[in-house]
Amino acid sequence: MQPNQSGAETTVEEWLTKKYEGIISRIVRRRKEDLKLPNHLMGHQRLYLQLCFRNVSDLLTVRRDVAPLAIANGAKRDAVDAYAEVVNATTDAGTRIEIDGDFDDDQDAETQGTATGGRDRDPRDAIIDIREYDVPYYLRVAIDNEMRVGLWYTITFEAGQPTIKLLAERVKRADPVVMAFDIETTKAPLKFPDQEIDQIMMISYMIDGQGYLITNREIVGEDIEDFDYTPKDGYEGPFSIYNELDEEALIRRFFSHFQEVKPTVMATFNGDFFDFPFLAARAKSHGIDMYLEIGFQKDSEDEFKCRGCVHMDCFRWVKRDSYLPQGSQGLKAVTKAKLGYNPLELDPELMTPYVLIWCHLTPFLFSKPISRYAMEQPQTLAQYSVSDAVATYYLYMKYVHPFIFSLCNIIALCPDEVLRKGSGTLCETLLMVRILPLHSGTCH
């Protein structure tokens, strides 16, 4: 007999064990403070049944049945039940033994009680509350095990299962390999670039302060030489150039360089909705699967994420955290306001194809849109192209990186979510992170 029994737990436990045999891994009794009690500040503890599962599908299977029951029964609770709760919470152990004994102390009584209980009352009616059932799984584990992105841990292994311990004395952040990238595409006059017909002209990117530019020589008129683009002291941008034959070679070069340097942070400006989708679509049209190459794929929110590499779309930071007015959230305006220099500007219409030849009879010969600018002034275009990558890189390093990784230390979400979630959700998560460990045991 459990000493901390206080009611219909045994009945409920038996019913659950029988009904979900093989689904529920184990049921543990835990005393926790019920923060919904009117007098919860007294610190009275209530008994809860902790249902543990082997995987999330199993949890969902049971939750789907139990949650509606608990919510319906909870709504039906009336004054008498509330009174019972309060009495139960406030009476000390001494008085309660009598009542508990009523049910469980006497073996005879229990046998009879269960026997009649089966007839008289449904165990389902006894489930009156459900708690912490929609905490996302990885958040749950992170809270229970003190896992926060941006902190140091020691990892030891025992029979394949790692033991992860917080190293509180190490506070200096490690230096992840940061890559900032930006693509330049062709486009038809007065239109947005179209993934179906337009091509990537250039990809410019910076890795830890070193710039690279890959050009698509089908569009760009001549080979580009290495050059420096340093708009302001402290924002150096030495660029190495790869001149590639066509778009496919350009994409392959980019992916193989990615695999070589293995960046852990990918910084973009609106990469969720422009650079990545465009790159993915163009790669696909050449039969390259971007996910298999660099691990980035579109998720349910239409954002591009990778499991290992963090995708920091600086535009999200600008919108949520920069306090810049709506009209000044473009990269140029942000560069002026935050990095303090005037970036190169180029009218996008100058990059439009001079002649867009669609010869229906010989589509393969003339189906490539040709940009006058790229043909005639490739060097200027290259300068312009890298200016965005440089601005994105330094914006990320100076503002976004310290901001997001500091938040990650206190909010148990991954950096992608800390960057993108609304401030309400972040506050809510922070409260959970602070409160749950005070009121619950750990996972094991």
Add this chain to the structure above:
Amino acid sequence: MARGGFGSSRSRGFRRGGSFRSRGGGYRGRGRGQSGSNAPTNVPARDEEGNQLAERFEQVRLSDEVDEKIGFPRVQEGPRKEGWLINMHPVCAVARGELTCKHSPHTPQQTLVKDSEWPSGKAGVDYYFIEDDGGMFKVTYLCEPYFYIAAKVCLFALRYPFSYATKPEWRRDYS
């Protein structure tokens, strides 16, 4: 923090009513029918489910392969390591392009590690670390998901007394 956050970044903040409990409603609305693999069943691995399960394990295998390619091989044994945590995700088997996902707290998360004792897999989280020398690795931590329920307290008995006939004599005074 951000004032604009609510409108601009499609947040799911307190809009839904603030508490995590109220989100349950959100889940049931959205979750159902989104993925057939979650149809209620008492048998963990039936035929159709078996196929989906195989597919999910295949996704896990693929994501391991990709992780290794981009620099995060899984480490399961060896000497003590020190690492800076850069990312964490449930071990995830999402059919690619499908609308179930690791990132949304409101959609079911398929989190699985193949396990010999448990055919439908065990839940785990992948942790991605950076080392001092620039090395990178990931470890998979298995942990049981759980939630809590509460049962009625004993005064229940006062409201719904057992019938006199079946009650032991000493207990009759109570009702």
